[in-house]
Amino acid sequence: MMSTTSAPAVPRQAVVTALVLLVGGLAVIFDSTIMSIALKTLAIELQVSVSTIQWVVTGYLLALAVAIPVVGWAQARFGGKRLWLVALTVFGLASIACSLAWDAPSLIAFRVVQGLGGGLMMPLMATLAIQQVPGGVGLGRLMAVVSLPAALGPILGPTIGGLILTWLDWRWLFWVNVPLCLIGFLLAWKVLPADEPRGKSVLDWTGLALISPALVGILYGLSNVSRVGGLGSMQVWLPVALGLVLLTLFALTQLRRPAAALVDLGLLKRRPVASSSAVLFLSGASLYGAMLLLPLFFQVVRGTDALTAALLLIPQGVGALLSRTLAGRLTDSIGARVVAIGGFLVMGLATIPFALAGAGTNQWWLMSVLLVRGLGQGAVMIPVMSVAYLGLERDEVPHASIITRLAQQLGGAFGTAILAVILERATSGATGLADLAYGFDIAFWWAVGFTVVAIAVCLMLPARPKKVAEAKEPAET
Incomplete structure (x- = not known):
């Protein structure tokens, strides 16, 4: 009976890998949740409307989604450890740039770059840890560690953001990420197992050209729902409809050319x-x-x-x-x-x-x-x-x-x-x-x-x- 109900031990290397990735992952999640209470302050400080500063969040989320589909190709082309270090560096440098933004357009632009780094990191975080588990042993307990940032973010992010906005300048909202990125980079450099590039090196440009605008259209249209007051507005259904058409075309191209597929x-x-x-x-x-x-x-x-x-x-x-x-x-x-x-x-x-x-x-x-x-x-x-x-x-x-x-x-x-x-x-x-x-x-x-x-x-x-x-x-x- 014990053999069918007891859970096998999780490999030590998988746990260590997950904990190291956890540090960098926390920066991405904190940055997303901290912004949830900062929009009004940013609108006042940068002297723009709330609808304009909302792009600080929307642009980040769209960039996050656009980066996700290329992770499989990028890991095969450059190696998982190298890709993680690059993505973490992009996210950290973009955080510094956000703290130095001089107006709303510059802040939104730097947030988009931040989202690209974060979009590479989030799926890669799970991938690198799970690849250390032969045969999927102990996946449940390993996932409890890998997804820990998603649980900590809603607790600590808004609280930290509120304290910063109460006692410090808004620019410190982004400097919070820097220590996590630095420590995460050093730990990953020292601890993550090196993996050589493997697999195809040619990027599926057709697939990328379809999935990127598809995700932007769907997510942008859905994000407009609360602003325009319903699904019937052209600002909602048109980008969503176009996105769904492109997503369907993407799926067809990927299934027809599995050897060269982006996903x-x-x-x-x-x-x-x-x-x-x-x-x-x-x-x-x-x-x-x-x-x-x-x-x-x-x-x-x-x-x-x-x-x-x-x-x-x-x-x-x-x-x-x-x-x-x-x-x-x-x-x-x-x-x-x-x-x-x-x-x-x-x-x-x-x-x-x-x-x-x-x-x-x-x-x-x-x-x-x-x-x-x-x-x-x-x-x-x-x-x-x-x-x-x-x-x-x-x-x-x-x-x-x-x-x-x-x-x-x-x-x-x-x-x-x-x-x-x-x-x-x-x-x-x-x-x-x-x-x-x-x-x-x-x-x-x-x-x-x-x-x-x-x-x-x-x-x-x-x-x-x-x-x-x-x-x-x-x-x-």
């Missing part, structure tokens, strides 16, 4: 990769949409400022941290499906109190609920992200990282846009605080409904830990 979409024929990608995309509303609702609920209904709202959300991040190790162990021992369904179930139940809350609901009760919701959130991400790598060969891992990262980006943007529309319509015409609270209640009930959908999608995940041979089975149709 090996043939991996989607394998059930672990296909199911992980589907859950990451389709659960976007429950995982990421609620991240839009919660801070707005505290600010609009409860009347807090942005920093206080960020502090009130800390229990959710703490919960996610607390459940990660156990979720990793359970994923390795009993399989991803049960753990993910359990996590989504906890998330859904812990969202219901917010669908019943109002301006007078006890604050400590809501923070306790957020702690529980965080426990579920941490339990969800580990199995869903780790299952994609079951049974993959070393050269296939970068492509799985790209596919799942893009699914996560697109699903998160789609889910956030959908809940933004629901919230806008539910609160339009509100004449008082009670009406606003009722509008948020409706939006939170939708978030609960999306969690139910996510649970159903999780049935696609493998039911138990798979052997390598089993993991290579085609996806069920």
Whole structure:
């Protein structure tokens, strides 16, 4: 019995690699979350509108997405360690440049460069660690380490950002990244195992020319939803429609020329990769949409400022941290499906109190609920992200990282846009605080409904830990 339920040990080199990559990865996540409360200050300091300074975030996210598809080719061409060091250097230098920006256009331009560096780092972080795991041994526990920045970012980023904006100049928002980049570079230089370039050296320019504008169009269009007030605006549907057309053409070209493909979409024929990608995309509303609702609920209904709202959300991040190790162990021992369904179930139940809350609901009760919701959130991400790598060969891992990262980006943007529309319509015409609270209640009930959908999608995940041979089975149709 022990042989079927106990989790095998994670190789020491894989853990060391993950911890070293963690330092640089924290800089990328902190930079994303710190910006969430800085836009108003930046607009005032640089004397531009909030809609203009919003491009500090939008430009970064678009650049992040555009860089992701080239990671597989770049790693094969230059080697993983070398690519990580280059990407970390680009991100660090761009952070310094952002701190020296003289106006809004220069800051936005430097943020785009920053996003390019970060876009290379995020999928590469998972790839380099997982490639140290022969046969996918202990993937769940390893993923608990690799994805730690995603859990720490929402806790520490807004808090650090709020303290900087309170006591220091806004330029220190970017200097925070520099020590992490320097330490991360030195550790990576000393510790990461050297890997020689391997694989094709010719870049798929056709694929790149299709996927880059496709991602920009889809993400840009979805980012406009909350600004223009719905999906019917031409600023939303036109770029999204063009992006979807280009994305379809990209998929066709990649499948027709697998040997020269920028991204090996043939991996989607394998059930672990296909199911992980589907859950990451389709659960976007429950995982990421609620991240839009919660801070707005505290600010609009409860009347807090942005920093206080960020502090009130800390229990959710703490919960996610607390459940990660156990979720990793359970994923390795009993399989991803049960753990993910359990996590989504906890998330859904812990969202219901917010669908019943109002301006007078006890604050400590809501923070306790957020702690529980965080426990579920941490339990969800580990199995869903780790299952994609079951049974993959070393050269296939970068492509799985790209596919799942893009699914996560697109699903998160789609889910956030959908809940933004629901919230806008539910609160339009509100004449008082009670009406606003009722509008948020409706939006939170939708978030609960999306969690139910996510649970159903999780049935696609493998039911138990798979052997390598089993993991290579085609996806069920």
